[in-house]
Amino acid sequence: MTNQEKLTQAFCDALGIGPDQVKDDLQYNTIKEWDSTAHMVLISELENTFDVMLDTDDIIDMSSVAKAKEILAKYDVSF
Amino acid sequence: MTSQAYQDRYEQLLAQDMYSLNTAEKEGALLPVIQALHQHHKLHSPAYSRLVQHYRDQPDTIEDVPFLAVRLFKLFSLSSISDDDVFRVLQSSGTTSQTPAKVILDRITSARQSKALVKIMQNFIGKQRLPLLVIDAPSVLKNKALSARAAGIQGMAFFGRQTVYALNDDMTLNTDALNSFQKLYADQPVLVFGFTFMVWTCFLEALKAQKLSLSLPHGALIHSGGWKKLTDKQVDNPTFKREVTRLTGIPRVHNFYGMAEQVGTVFVECEQGHLHVPEMADILIRDPYSLAVCENKTQGLIQVISSIPTSYPGFSLLTEDVGRVLGQDDCSCGRSGKYFEVLGRLPKTEVRGCSDTQVSV
Numbered sequence: 141m142t143n144q145e146k147l148t149q150a151f152c153d154a155l156g157i158g159p160d161q162v163k164d165d166l167q168y169n170t171i172k173e174w175d176s177t178a179h180m181v182l183i184s185e186l187e188n189t190f191d192v193m194l195d196t197d198d199i200i201d202m203s204s205v206a207k208a209k210e211i212l213a214k215y216d217v218s219f
Numbered sequence: 220m221t222s223q224a225y226q227d228r229y230e231q232l233l234a235q236d237m238y239s240l241n242t243a244e245k246e247g248a249l250l251p252v253i254q255a256l257h258q259h260h261k262l263h264s265p266a267y268s269r270l271v272q273h274y275r276d277q278p279d280t281i282e283d284v285p286f287l288a289v290r291l292f293k294l295f296s297l298s299s300i301s302d303d304d305v306f307r308v309l310q311s312s313g314t315t316s317q318t319p320a321k322v323i324l325d326r327i328t329s330a331r332q333s334k335a336l337v338k339i340m341q342n343f344i345g346k347q348r349l350p351l352l353v354i355d356a357p358s359v360l361k362n363k364a365l366s367a368r369a370a371g372i373q374g375m376a377f378f379g380r381q382t383v384y385a386l387n388d389d390m391t392l393n394t395d396a397l398n399s400f401q402k403l404y405a406d407q408p409v410l411v412f413g414f415t416f417m418v419w420t421c422f423l424e425a426l427k428a429q430k431l432s433l434s435l436p437h438g439a440l441i442h443s444g445g446w447k448k449l450t451d452k453q454v455d456n457p458t459f460k461r462e463v464t465r466l467t468g469i470p471r472v473h474n475f476y477g478m479a480e481q482v483g484t485v486f487v488e489c490e491q492g493h494l495h496v497p498e499m500a501d502i503l504i505r506d507p508y509s510l511a512v513c514e515n516k517t518q519g520l521i522q523v524i525s526s527i528p529t530s531y532p533g534f535s536l537l538t539e540d541v542g543r544v545l546g547q548d549d550c551s552c553g554r555s556g557k558y559f560e561v562l563g564r565l566p567k568t569e570v571r572g573c574s575d576t577q578v579s580v
């Protein structure tokens with residue numbers, strides 16, 4: 141799987157949404173599936189998928205799918 | 220729409236370290252943000268605009284900033300956004316005998332609250348996420364109306380890596396959860412978070428009653444919600460800390476003060492036991508009769524000023540809490556800015572903790 145596919149899968153598993161919904165401009169708290177509780181599930185899903193440790197700055201900055209890629213890029217996960 | 224001038228200035232403020240400016244520099248950084256908020260709410264909240272109609276156009280100093288009685292938020296649903304933009308409504312009290320305050324949040328104000336809480340807390344507990352023990356029951360988050368208690372837990376959950384709840388839904392100790400938490404994490408830093416009164420009653424007293432104790436020697440406890448009910452039980456902060464350390468082994472305890480009407484704007488207790496004012500907020504102490512600003516060390520009503528809210532006009536509130544400023548820019552913990560203490564509540568006002576603590580004795 142490519143990193144993009146892995147990312148999409150992580151969002152789908154954590155938020156319980158379909159792959160077609162995982163677009164770069166999808167934003168935190170704009171759909172009911174991505175609320176603050178699901179956000180923490182998403183964070184651990186991303187950590188497990190990409191084997192990274194995200195800190196509290198990363199969590200509050202991760203406001204969209206695009207932002208998630210940007211943050212993961214800091215940890216050498218490229219898209 | 221939130222004014223761009225406000226947004227830019229707020230971002231600048233938040234980008235800084237929260238405790239590096241001295242009091243004079245800090246007023247210079249904070250005042251333009253507060254002025255922009257004053258204009259924003261005059262424009263978007265008819266109620267606010269009426270309340271301040273006899274004020275001059277713009278406050279020239281932080282002391283000049285108009286303030287609303289916190290009680291207004293219990294009487295009225297004050298909003299600066301259209302109904303379509305309401306993201307959630309925060310209720311400060313869950314019990315029926317008390318009037319809950321209603322705080323109207325849009326997405327951006329809610330996001331600012333979370334970010335500010337994280338920025339401020341990072342200064343005390345670091346950026347890393349740690350195993351988190353929440354002194355509450357998991358069901359607290361299930362209520363549809365967001366309580367101040369749930370909002371506090373959600374905010375702190377950002378610091379958690381594995382979150383474990385210490386209580387069962389009937390508020391008894393979940394000893395299995397506690398045992399496994401201790402077994403896994405006794406040798407590493409952990410965070411423990413709860414509301415002051417619940418930490419005392421449902422956790423510390425429950426441990427004592429069951430002759431149990433924990434060993435979390437690398438832990439830090441963060442707690443909030445007010446001392447009123449503990450003062451009634453003759454429990455002060457030193458007693459609280461001593462019992463925490465004795466029963467759980469946790470050496471670091473940080474209380475924080477904050478209003479449910481200003482979630483995210485928190486005043487955290489430093490290693491010296493002082494509540495510190497971060498750069499994105501301010502505290503003024505006012506004489507309860509004249510409402511003039513008191514000198515340092517003189518008791519009065521606490522006014523809280525926050526740079527966060529654009530969805531409701533609650534950026535400057537006169538609380539019913541009594542406190543005093545202890546000093547500024549010279550705390551031996553090294554943080555700049557004002558530091559203060561909270562001494563209790565104004566007598567004869569409706570009793571209400573900062574959080575809607577469920578348990579009452």
Ligand SMILES: [Zn+2]
Binds near residue numbers: 495550553
């Ligand atoms: Zn200090």
